[in-house]
Amino acid sequence: MAYVAIADQVQELHDPTTFIRKYIWSQDHKVIAIQYGITATAVGLLALVLSGLMRLQLGFPDTFSFIDPVNYYQFITMHGMIMVIYLLTALFLGGFGNYLIPLQLGARDMVFPYMNMLSYWIYLLAVLVLVASFFIPGGPTGAGWTLYPPQAILPGTPGADGGILLMLVSLIIFIVAFTMGGLNYVTTVLQARTRGMTLMRMPLTVWGIFTATDLGLLAFPALLVSGVMMTLDRVLGTSFFMPAVVSMGEQLDYAGGSPVLFQHLFWFFGHPEVYIVALPAFGIVSDLLSTHARKNIFGYRMMVWAIVAIGGLSFVVWAHHMYVSGMNPYFGFFFATTTLIIAIPTAIKVYNWTLTLWRGNIHLRVPMLFAIGFIFTFVHGGLTGLFLGNVIVDIPLSDTYFVVGHFHMVMGVAPLMVVFGAIYHWYPKMTGKMFNETLGKIHFWVTFLGTYFIYLPMHYLGFLGVPRRYFALGNTEFLPDSVQSLNASITVSALIVGSVQLIFLYNLISSLFKGKPAGPNPWGATTLEWQTPDTPPTHGNWGPALPGCYRWAYDYSVPGAEWDFLPQNFPPEGATIDSDGIVRSTDGTPA
Amino acid sequence: MDRSWETPGIPEDVQADGAIPTTPSAKIGLGFFLAVVTSMFSLFTVAYIMRMEYADWQSLPDPGLLWLNTIMLILSSVAMHRAKRAALRGEVRGVRTGLIISGVLSFAFLAGQLLAWRHLNAAGYFIANNPANAFFYVITGLHGLHLLGGLWVWGKTITKVGRGLEVRDLSLSVELCTTYWHYLLLVWLVLFGLLLST
Ligand code: HEM
Ligand SMILES: [Cu+2]
Numbered sequence: 001m002a003y004v005a006i007a008d009q010v011q012e013l014h015d016p017t018t019f020i021r022k023y024i025w026s027q028d029h030k031v032i033a034i035q036y037g038i039t040a041t042a043v044g045l046l047a048l049v050l051s052g053l054m055r056l057q058l059g060f061p062d063t064f065s066f067i068d069p070v071n072y073y074q075f076i077t078m079h080g081m082i083m084v085i086y087l088l089t090a091l092f093l094g095g096f097g098n099y100l101i102p103l104q105l106g107a108r109d110m111v112f113p114y115m116n117m118l119s120y121w122i123y124l125l126a127v128l129v130l131v132a133s134f135f136i137p138g139g140p141t142g143a144g145w146t147l148y149p150p151q152a153i154l155p156g157t158p159g160a161d162g163g164i165l166l167m168l169v170s171l172i173i174f175i176v177a178f179t180m181g182g183l184n185y186v187t188t189v190l191q192a193r194t195r196g197m198t199l200m201r202m203p204l205t206v207w208g209i210f211t212a213t214d215l216g217l218l219a220f221p222a223l224l225v226s227g228v229m230m231t232l233d234r235v236l237g238t239s240f241f242m243p244a245v246v247s248m249g250e251q252l253d254y255a256g257g258s259p260v261l262f263q264h265l266f267w268f269f270g271h272p273e274v275y276i277v278a279l280p281a282f283g284i285v286s287d288l289l290s291t292h293a294r295k296n297i298f299g300y301r302m303m304v305w306a307i308v309a310i311g312g313l314s315f316v317v318w319a320h321h322m323y324v325s326g327m328n329p330y331f332g333f334f335f336a337t338t339t340l341i342i343a344i345p346t347a348i349k350v351y352n353w354t355l356t357l358w359r360g361n362i363h364l365r366v367p368m369l370f371a372i373g374f375i376f377t378f379v380h381g382g383l384t385g386l387f388l389g390n391v392i393v394d395i396p397l398s399d400t401y402f403v404v405g406h407f408h409m410v411m412g413v414a415p416l417m418v419v420f421g422a423i424y425h426w427y428p429k430m431t432g433k434m435f436n437e438t439l440g441k442i443h444f445w446v447t448f449l450g451t452y453f454i455y456l457p458m459h460y461l462g463f464l465g466v467p468r469r470y471f472a473l474g475n476t477e478f479l480p481d482s483v484q485s486l487n488a489s490i491t492v493s494a495l496i497v498g499s500v501q502l503i504f505l506y507n508l509i510s511s512l513f514k515g516k517p518a519g520p521n522p523w524g525a526t527t528l529e530w531q532t533p534d535t536p537p538t539h540g541n542w543g544p545a546l547p548g549c550y551r552w553a554y555d556y557s558v559p560g561a562e563w564d565f566l567p568q569n570f571p572p573e574g575a576t577i578d579s580d581g582i583v584r585s586t587d588g589t590p591a
Numbered sequence: 592m593d594r595s596w597e598t599p600g601i602p603e604d605v606q607a608d609g610a611i612p613t614t615p616s617a618k619i620g621l622g623f624f625l626a627v628v629t630s631m632f633s634l635f636t637v638a639y640i641m642r643m644e645y646a647d648w649q650s651l652p653d654p655g656l657l658w659l660n661t662i663m664l665i666l667s668s669v670a671m672h673r674a675k676r677a678a679l680r681g682e683v684r685g686v687r688t689g690l691i692i693s694g695v696l697s698f699a700f701l702a703g704q705l706l707a708w709r710h711l712n713a714a715g716y717f718i719a720n721n722p723a724n725a726f727f728y729v730i731t732g733l734h735g736l737h738l739l740g741g742l743w744v745w746g747k748t749i750t751k752v753g754r755g756l757e758v759r760d761l762s763l764s765v766e767l768c769t770t771y772w773h774y775l776l777l778v779w780l781v782l783f784g785l786l787l788s789t
Contacts, residue, residue, distance in 0.1 A: 111616040196601040221631035238725040256647030
């Protein structure tokens with residue numbers, strides 16, 4: 001069967017026949033999404049293992065002879081960079097973006113399928129280049145994920161020979177891959193929505209991913225620019241960022257460069273990056289809460305505008321990461337103010353999520369547990385962000401464990417809660433099988449409570465003055481001995497949380513074989529992806545006719561309606577919803 | 592209910608199933624791509640201006656060759672524009688001539704830029720000597736790379752012309768090339784202005 005792929009492409013979408021075309025060199029957005037997902041999860045596991053190794057060192061110093069300070073720096077750097085870029089960014093946009101945008105908008109595929117496929121393979125290349133740095137002499141870079149010059153490229157920093165170069169090259173490749181994918185996501189949203197799917201009827205998931213992609217398209221160039229300039233400083237000896245330095249007793253050839261210039265460029269990317277990860281999470285969590293509470297999302301339009309406003313504001317707060325780098329006090333005041341202003345739309349979102357739950361018919365299924373877990377962890381991480389946004393509070397706390405606790409809560413744990421919730425939520429659609437509910441609940445409770453055992457004490461450690469990025473505390477007399485016992489307990493919790501992720505992976509894999517058939521719409525959800533004629537959806541998604549869209553995505557518990565949800569393709573003239581949750585016209589044919 | 596702004600049903604101004612969207616996706620995609628490129632060159636410009644403030648900055652002499660290159664790039668843009676006009680009128684020959692002239696001039700521009708690099712190098716303005724030199728090489732290099740990318744698409748378009756495709760099937764490619772050429776010309780004029788004025 002061949003259908004027209006997207007409205008304005010004349011060529012037809014041919015069913016791929018060979019195995020390779022279908023599962024490997026595939027242009028199908030669903031296959032690409034799963035490829036992105038698997039690759040991101042694989043490097044994510046690596047980053048998790050690295051964090052475990054760091055925790056072993058911090059919890060039980062002098063016990064593990066195979067971790068030395070050099071390794072520790074390399075672990076920190078690779079852990080941070082992988083988690084932020086290669087796991088979360090890739091998974092939310094390349095993974096969920098690819099899977100959900102066409103399905104939720106009633107399209108057959110992305111508008112540029114070939115470029116979409118290339119995007120994945122280039123991403124894979126970026127990952128391979130990054131991982132290769134573990135195997136070269138000198139190992140990966142230990143510059144910290146912020147890669148601040150001058151130390152990032154000076155001899156003496158771990159990985160200053162090859163590691164830093166592979167890191168920069170890998171980032172540049174990643175940006176190319178992201179741009180190819182990102183152009184697809186935004187253009188698809190603008191061009192390929194099915195009839196009736198107006199922008200203000202799109203599920204918030206799509207709004208979140210769409211806005212985050214826009215941010216990425218504008219912010220990643222800053223990383224590219226700084227990456228290119230740093231590469232030249234390292235390879236050709238230019239002095240964009242490098243001041244005159246004496247390194248290991250030797251005067252280097254650099255002169256006059258400005259490390260602070262790098263910091264501006266890096267954070268002009270780095271802060272929006274937080275929202276590149278957070279906005280998709282905001283969108284997805286809204287849909288999870290609404291579906292599993294059987295209530296319309298509270299304040300849909302406000303939610304959309306809040307997403308857009310946060311996206312815009314995220315470009316004018318970057319220097320709150322640089323309070324300790326020295327700046328004009330008026331700048332500090334400006335950036336503190338914008339940082340606090342961004343809290344307003346964010347708080348609106350939190351209120352709206354809570355109000356969506358208020359008197360809802362809450363089903364505490366696994367996706368819902370994670371969605372609620374997100375609200376908790378995000379609020380905790382967000383509140384400490386308000387503290388750190390103020391210059392006067394940030395200066396003593398900067399570079400302490402308070403910051404580590406803060407950013408892990410807000411951009412580590414909270415988005416991961418959504419990743420887990422989303423995987424559980426869409427797993428039945430992606431595989432046609434139901435996961436094991438009990439294992440899912442164990443996964444949730446251990447992860448959720450465990451992260452509190454890990455990160456809450458870190459805030460306290462930060463108050464005491466425990467510095468960030470330290471291999472060992474040494475003779476720090478101002479720290480009480482209890483710091484060490486606290487560190488040990490954090491490590492134990494981290495190892496438990498880490499190992500519980502194996503249960504998660506086991507659940508995903510074993511349910512592929514042993515899971516009960518899920519049916520097309522197990523949650524009774526309203527968005528279009530649950531209305532595909534096949535589960536999992538096949539190539540072209542929709543069979544002969546595209547679904548129409550007649551309503552917004554949140555018609556749950558509509559007063560007077562016969563069913564407790566009306567899918568977006570439920571026509572105003574009426575239809576029936578069968579026991580599978582699929583809309584049928586009154587004569588029984590698919591709507 | 593919290594959605595007073597709409598009633599169920601299909602709003603009337605929405606396209607019918609399978610209808611051709613009024614703007615081709617490739618145009619929108621290109622528009623977003625140009626936004627990405629703009630972001631990149633603006634950041635380079637900002638970095639340039641910030642780095643200029645430091646004491647070690649020593650401006651380059653402005654190679655006269657750059658004026659010639661600029662003229663070639665302008666003419667190439669004009670030729671591209673004529674190709675587009677010809678495509679709108681449905682004249683394959685005009686499309687072909689416009690494309691060829693534009694391509695040749697673009698290659699000439701690139702060659703001229705390389706030559707300017709060699710002159711500067713020969714005069715001792717190496718990339719690592721001074722931040723002004725470094726910025727010059729990087730910015731012109733990246734601009735050239737973008738033009739090279741455009742020439743790749745140009746190559747695909749000209750092959751289509753060679754294969755004897757109808758103008759109707761060419762005009763979108765020609766139009767996209769034209770947009771891109773004008774855009775790169777604009778970027779170049781801004782960058783050239785920046786180099787001249789500093
Ligand atoms: C169980 C999960 C995790 C554990 C146990 C963990 C642990 C750690 C540890 C021990 C450090 C080094 C702190 C230091 O010495 O200063 C660190 C740094 C970091 N982590 Fe995690 N982490 C986890 C998950 C995540 C996630 C999901 C993210 C995603 C955003 C993340 C992002 C970072 C970043 C950006 C750094 C800073 C790296 C640097 O200082 O250069 N982590 N983490
Ligand atoms: Cu920030």
